Amino acid sequence: MLLINCPWCGPRDDAEFHYGGEAHILRPANPSALSDEEFAEYLFLQQNPRGLHLERWCHSDGCRRWFNMVRDTATNRILEVYPMGELPSSQSGLAAWRNNWRRNSAAERNARNRVE
Numbered sequence: 001m002l003l004i005n006c007p008w009c010g011p012r013d014d015a016e017f018h019y020g021g022e023a024h025i026l027r028p029a030n031p032s033a034l035s036d037e038e039f040a041e042y043l044f045l046q047q048n049p050r051g052l053h054l055e056r057w058c059h060s061d062g063c064r065r066w067f068n069m070v071r072d073t074a075t076n077r078i079l080e081v082y083p084m085g086e087l088p089s090s091q092s093g094l095a096a097w098r099n100n101w102r103r104n105s106a107a108e109r110n111a112r113n114r115v116e
């Protein structure tokens, strides 16, 4: 059992939550500028690390609000919980965000209006 600290409700059993996949995936602003391979990379490839993973969670049986979490997939230890739209505040969480292959993907450059 995991004890998840909902930012609004406090610590609750993980049975009250639903996992929402990888956090910080930006939708391309102009998808037609991407090749089929680049769009497929955006759409289908996910991080699957042994170690720190940035995830979206919803307190579905509670306040029904979404939030992000930094979790170590090897130990299930939760390093931090933080609001959607923000970056992790811990150095290790921020490093996990920075070192994600997605930061250099064509889809994310497109989302940030840096289409090449």
Ligand SMILES: [Zn+2]
Residues within 6 Å of the ligand: 006, 007, 008, 009, 010, 059, 062, 063, 064, 065
């Ligand atoms: Zn809640």
